[in-house]
Amino acid sequence: MFNKKFLKHYYIxxxxxxxxxxxxxxxxxxGIVMAFEDFNPGLGMWKSPFIGFANFEYMFQMSDxxxxxxxTIIIAMGKIIANLVVPLVFAILLNELCIQKLxxxxxxxxxxxxxxxxxxxxxxxxxxFGYVGPINSVINFFGGExxxxxxxxxxxxxxxxxxxxxxxxxxNAIIYLSTMLGIAPELYEAAAVDGAxxxxxxxxxxxxxxxxxxxxxxxLSLGNVLNAGFxxxxxxYNPLVYSTGDILDTWVYRAGLVxxxxxLATAVGLLKSVVSFVLITLGYWxxxxxxxxxxx
Numbered sequence: 001m002f003n004k005k006f007l008k009h010y011y012i013x014x015x016x017x018x019x020x021x022x023x024x025x026x027x028x029x030x031g032i033v034m035a036f037e038d039f040n041p042g043l044g045m046w047k048s049p050f051i052g053f054a055n056f057e058y059m060f061q062m063s064d065x066x067x068x069x070x071x072t073i074i075i076a077m078g079k080i081i082a083n084l085v086v087p088l089v090f091a092i093l094l095n096e097l098c099i100q101k102l103x104x105x106x107x108x109x110x111x112x113x114x115x116x117x118x119x120x121x122x123x124x125x126x127x128x129f130g131y132v133g134p135i136n137s138v139i140n141f142f143g144g145e146x147x148x149x150x151x152x153x154x155x156x157x158x159x160x161x162x163x164x165x166x167x168x169x170x171x172n173a174i175i176y177l178s179t180m181l182g183i184a185p186e187l188y189e190a191a192a193v194d195g196a197x198x199x200x201x202x203x204x205x206x207x208x209x210x211x212x213x214x215x216x217x218x219x220l221s222l223g224n225v226l227n228a229g230f231x232x233x234x235x236x237y238n239p240l241v242y243s244t245g246d247i248l249d250t251w252v253y254r255a256g257l258v259x260x261x262x263x264l265a266t267a268v269g270l271l272k273s274v275v276s277f278v279l280i281t282l283g284y285w286x287x288x289x290x291x292x293x294x295x296x
Contacts, residue, residue, distance in 0.1 A: 030045070031266065032266060032270050033045050034262055034266040035263060035266040035270045036055070037049060037050055037263055038051050038054075038263060055267035056267050059264060064246075068246050068251045069248065071228070072228045072247040074157060075228040075245075075247060076224060076228040076229075078157065079165075079229065080218075083168055083169065084214065084218055084221070087169045087175075088176055090169055091180065092206060094106060094107070095177060095180050096198060096202070107170070110173070111170040111171055112170075113167045113168075113170070114167060116167075117231070118167075118232045118235050122232070122236050126150060129159065131146050131147075132146070135147075151238065151240045152241070153241045154244065156245040159236075160232060160245065175217065176210055176214075179210045179213045180206060183206065191204065191205060221283070222280070222282060223279045223280030223283050225276075226272050226279075227249075228247040228248075228249070230250060233245060233247055233250055251268065252265045252272075255268070
């Protein structure tokens with residue numbers, strides 16, 4: 001029987017998390033008032049002139065915002081689709097691996113990048129694809145000319161999506177692997193007895209067994225349509241690739257902290273947050289309706 005007198009210990013354990021939540025998630029929310037002001041740091045948030053929706057009107061008139069929004073959606077959608085498909089394929093291949101001794105080492109190798117920050121991984125990637133890096137060394141060896149990979153706008157998006165897959169696919173595959181473990185082994189044995197080959201067993205047993213998990217992850221990923229990954233792109237991009245690599249988060253960073261356009265940057269950030277909130281709400285509603293998933 002649970003003793004209620006011990007509840008106070010759990011409440012005490014929650015105090016650091018509540019303090020962190022208040023300081024970094026709730027208190028900064030008061031700053032959204034700058035989106036409706038002509039913010040003057042000397043006057044502060046509460047005394048700066050109120051201008052209503054003028055910042056939002058100006059934002060929609062800016063040509064570079066449309067390009068930034070396009071970049072954000074293309075990169076985010078590419079990551080969402082790739083991070084659904086690649087981990088699924090990898091999980092199936094790993095689940096079908098006949099040599100059990102290689103199972104754990106492969107898992108460890110592919111999971112490792114997930115636990116490293118983009119500050120570290122970006123330096124690794126930039127060195128690998130650098131002008132005098134190993135990739136260009138191989139190209140030069142076969143008679144080709146060196147390529148400025150992260151200085152070419154047409155290559156930036158594929159490289160961003162590809163490196164994001166490299167970082168996350170091993171960890172994301174855990175979800176699929178854990179779901180596959182719940183499929184009854186008797187189904188595979190019965191299919192093998194009936195003469196079904198490996199690919200038929202995957203098509204008729206494995207994929208139907210995890211289809212709800214795939215559908216649930218796809219629905220829940222809707223909330224990330226405007227989240228293209230600030231940490232990654234901030235550490236990889238440069239002015240040469242702004243046309244294809246600049247996203248909402250990096251634009252807000254430059255506008256607000258570099259160019260000191262506090263009100264405009266807040267307006268763009270607020271719009272992104274509102275749209276993301278709507279998409280997340282829609283995603284959880286669809287998850288409840290079609291996959292029976294409830295957070296509360």
